Amino acid sequence: LSAGQPSRKRSHSSGGGSTLLGYIGIDTIIEQMRKKTMKTGFDFNIMVVGPSGLGKSTLVNTLFKSQVSRKSAGWSRDEKIPKTVEIKSVSHVIEEGGVKMKLTVVDTPGFGDQINNDNCWEPISKYINEQFEKFLKEEVNITRKKRIPDTRVHCCVYFIPPTGHSLRQLDVEFMKRLSHSVNIIPVIAKSDTMTVEERQEFKQRVRKELEMNGIEFYPQKEFDDDIEDKSDNDKIREMMPFAVVGSDKEYQVNGKRVLGRKTPWGIIEVENPNHCEFAQLRDFLIRSHLQDLKEVTHNIHYETYRAKRLNDNGGLHPITSNDTQESNL
Amino acid sequence: MDAIMLQEKLVERLLCPRVRTARQKEKQYVGFATLPNQVHRKSVKKGFDFTLMVAGESGMGKSTLVNSLFLTDLYKDRKLLNAEERINQTVEIIKHTVDIEEKGVKLKLTIVDTPGFGDAVNNNECWKPITDYIDQQFEQYFRDESGLNRKNIQDNRVHCCLYFIPPFGHGLRPVDVEFMKALHEKVNIIPLIAKADCLTPNEIKKLKDRIREEIDKFGIKVYQFPECDSDEDEEFKQLDKELKECTPFAVIGSNTVVEARGQRVRGRLYPWGIVEVENQSHCDFVKLRNMLIRSHMHDLKDVTCDVHYENYRAQCIQEMTSKLAQDNRMESPIPILPLSTPDADTEKLIKMKDEELKRMQEMLNKMQQQMHDKDQ
Numbered sequence: 001l002s003a004g005q006p007s008r009k010r011s012h013s014s015g016g017g018s019t020l021l022g023y024i025g026i027d028t029i030i031e032q033m034r035k036k037t038m039k040t041g042f043d044f045n046i047m048v049v050g051p052s053g054l055g056k057s058t059l060v061n062t063l064f065k066s067q068v069s070r071k072s073a074g075w076s077r078d079e080k081i082p083k084t085v086e087i088k089s090v091s092h093v094i095e096e097g098g099v100k101m102k103l104t105v106v107d108t109p110g111f112g113d114q115i116n117n118d119n120c121w122e123p124i125s126k127y128i129n130e131q132f133e134k135f136l137k138e139e140v141n142i143t144r145k146k147r148i149p150d151t152r153v154h155c156c157v158y159f160i161p162p163t164g165h166s167l168r169q170l171d172v173e174f175m176k177r178l179s180h181s182v183n184i185i186p187v188i189a190k191s192d193t194m195t196v197e198e199r200q201e202f203k204q205r206v207r208k209e210l211e212m213n214g215i216e217f218y219p220q221k222e223f224d225d226d227i228e229d230k231s232d233n234d235k236i237r238e239m240m241p242f243a244v245v246g247s248d249k250e251y252q253v254n255g256k257r258v259l260g261r262k263t264p265w266g267i268i269e270v271e272n273p274n275h276c277e278f279a280q281l282r283d284f285l286i287r288s289h290l291q292d293l294k295e296v297t298h299n300i301h302y303e304t305y306r307a308k309r310l311n312d313n314g315g316l317h318p319i320t321s322n323d324t325q326e327s328n329l
Numbered sequence: 330m331d332a333i334m335l336q337e338k339l340v341e342r343l344l345c346p347r348v349r350t351a352r353q354k355e356k357q358y359v360g361f362a363t364l365p366n367q368v369h370r371k372s373v374k375k376g377f378d379f380t381l382m383v384a385g386e387s388g389m390g391k392s393t394l395v396n397s398l399f400l401t402d403l404y405k406d407r408k409l410l411n412a413e414e415r416i417n418q419t420v421e422i423i424k425h426t427v428d429i430e431e432k433g434v435k436l437k438l439t440i441v442d443t444p445g446f447g448d449a450v451n452n453n454e455c456w457k458p459i460t461d462y463i464d465q466q467f468e469q470y471f472r473d474e475s476g477l478n479r480k481n482i483q484d485n486r487v488h489c490c491l492y493f494i495p496p497f498g499h500g501l502r503p504v505d506v507e508f509m510k511a512l513h514e515k516v517n518i519i520p521l522i523a524k525a526d527c528l529t530p531n532e533i534k535k536l537k538d539r540i541r542e543e544i545d546k547f548g549i550k551v552y553q554f555p556e557c558d559s560d561e562d563e564e565f566k567q568l569d570k571e572l573k574e575c576t577p578f579a580v581i582g583s584n585t586v587v588e589a590r591g592q593r594v595r596g597r598l599y600p601w602g603i604v605e606v607e608n609q610s611h612c613d614f615v616k617l618r619n620m621l622i623r624s625h626m627h628d629l630k631d632v633t634c635d636v637h638y639e640n641y642r643a644q645c646i647q648e649m650t651s652k653l654a655q656d657n658r659m660e661s662p663i664p665i666l667p668l669s670t671p672d673a674d675t676e677k678l679i680k681m682k683d684e685e686l687k688r689m690q691e692m693l694n695k696m697q698q699q700m701h702d703k704d705q
Contacts, residue, residue, distance in 0.1 A: 053498035115504045116451045161497060162527075163388020170450050190497055193527030195597055263529055264610050266602025274600045 041100030050159025051112035059246035183218035191243035376435035385493025394582035525579035
């Protein structure tokens with residue numbers, strides 16, 4: 001080959017890489033990974049937190065376009081609001097394009113519903129740590145399972161009531177305490193109660209308050225890998241918290257069937273970016289950062305928990321359950 | 330015809346019996362049917378006062394609604410607090426007073442605001458400052474009423490409390506129930522569904538049904554519209570029925586004017602449409618305003634005076650008498666508040682008024698006699 005002539009040999013590389021003398025096929029590894037992932041499927045655990053009636057279940061159902069979360073009708077006549085926050089988790093397997101996902105939605109009924117909500121975040125914090133502990137126990141086993149079942153909470157969507165003023169004390173307390181153990185994604189619920197200007201002002205105020213209180217929501221600035229990540233994530237951080245509207249009903253608008261809410265003064269289209277930011281939330285959460293959420297949970301939150309456990313006890317307690325042997329850490 | 334002119338015409342007819350009409354022959358007209366007009370004239374001169382309390386969490390649109398109802402801007406220089414600043418805040422009571430005049434009628438409107446209510450993490454008894462305030466006003470009125478110079482008693486009693494229920498929930502929350510139960514025997518409570526433009530008509534209906542059910546279930550006594558008189562016309566009765574079935578009112582407030590259907594109206598502009606505050610198919614704002622101001626303002630005051638205040642007074646007296654009995658003093662059915670002895674000036678005034686009343690009575694008797702004689 002003379003220097004000036006382009007290679008005549010068949011090359012599968014895309015620009016650059018013209019130094020290859022032949023095609024090796026390294027890039028097919030992506031295809032292999034994809035195939036494997038499709039076969040094994042993957043887990044995703046999402047937690048929703050917020051006072052009753054903010055549309056948490058509706059939003060999750062809208063996000064994943066299936067009835068994965070049972071809508072509550074509020075506390076019925078004979079039901080009493082639980083004295084402490086309950087943790088209810090429900091799993092479904094959903095499939096799209098050959099890819100299987102085991103989606104677990106963790107609901108937290110009772111959060112913020114009482115008159116006295118002191119420490120209502122404790123059961124949630126406990127649950128998150130318990131999942132870390134479960135994973136840790138599996139990891140330190142001598143004979144480990146091939147694929148450790150992952151019940152760790154990958155993402156916690158926190159629903160901010162659209163008061164239009166600012167964050168409430170409860171919001172600040174919760175997010176402050178939990179932003180170090182889980183990825184928190186704050187959203188403004190039922191945002192169809194605010195006009196566009198009100199929404200912008202509210203978001204600005206909320207962002208300022210989050211900053212003032214040192215609350216790092218996902219995507220956290222400190223975990224940006226490189227410049228590209230940072231610039232992508234900066235754009236997203238500017239838009240957060242996303243102001244969303246959820247719906248599982250369809251209406252006819254301009255000849256198309258869209259998800260929306262029908263009011264006497266117009267139809268609010270859930271997926272219309274001029275109406276609300278649901279589409280941006282969905283793209284962010286599912287289409288671009290789903291895997292990253294899992295990675296940050298595993299590499300950072302879980303590792304923090306693990307390090308703390310190892311330091312605190314000067315090593316892990318030996319595992320005493322019947323089907324595993326003692327760890328020799 | 331103007332009420333005053335009518336009255337004067339009638340008096341003329343009474344005193345000049347020669348000008349008799351056929352109608353007068355039929356009716357033995359005395360003339361006190363003009364009394365409502367006289368009351369009207371005196372009241373217009375004196376002016377009215379009304380104290381309205383608004384309660385509910387921050388961000389329910391209370392201030393906007395008040396401004397919309399009374400077409401004022403009471404909260405111009407308000408500074409919104411952020412979460413940090415609100416940490417140590419207890420529930421405050423803030424009064425705004427504004428004088429409104431319309432067609433010669435003066436209204437001194439006092440709005441009692443309750444910032445901080447329900448905003449903390451722990452809201453136990455957050456309604457206590459509010460119940461204390463209401464009791465204080467009753468107590469002050471009680472003292473003034475039992476005092477001697479009752480000419481210029483200031484009535485600061487709370488005539489009505491608008492309670493804002495968030496539209497986001499599924500019905501009443503524990504804090505809503507506890508608040509209303511603590512206050513339903515002290516003040517007229519009108520529950521409202523706030524920010525109703527985030528609900529579809531179906532959702533509003535479900536929520537209203539749910540709230541009405543829960544109000545029944547928990548035995549909360551909200552303000553009841555008085556029954557229609559049987560001699561009112563059908564249209565009025567129908568309107569009244571619709572009003573009662575519409576509670577709790579689902580309201581929206583706005584101070585901005587938007588262009589809708591070719592008109593300038595008060596409303597909220599969304600990307601998907603315009604919500605008009607005064608459009609009855611959009612929300613119940615008009616119903617609330619009509620009820621609060623145009624038809625039931627007086628009844629609200631009456632119920633406050635006749636029911637809530639009297640309850641307080643009776644309770645107060647009972648406590649006082651039982652205390653007296655405990656102190657082994659003579660039990661008296663009438664409360665003996667420390668009254669100061671009347672001074673000479675006041676005594677003279679009282680005598681003068683007595684004499685004036687006597688004179689007026691004599692004049693009335695003379696007129697009646699005259700008429701009676703003429704008709705003989």
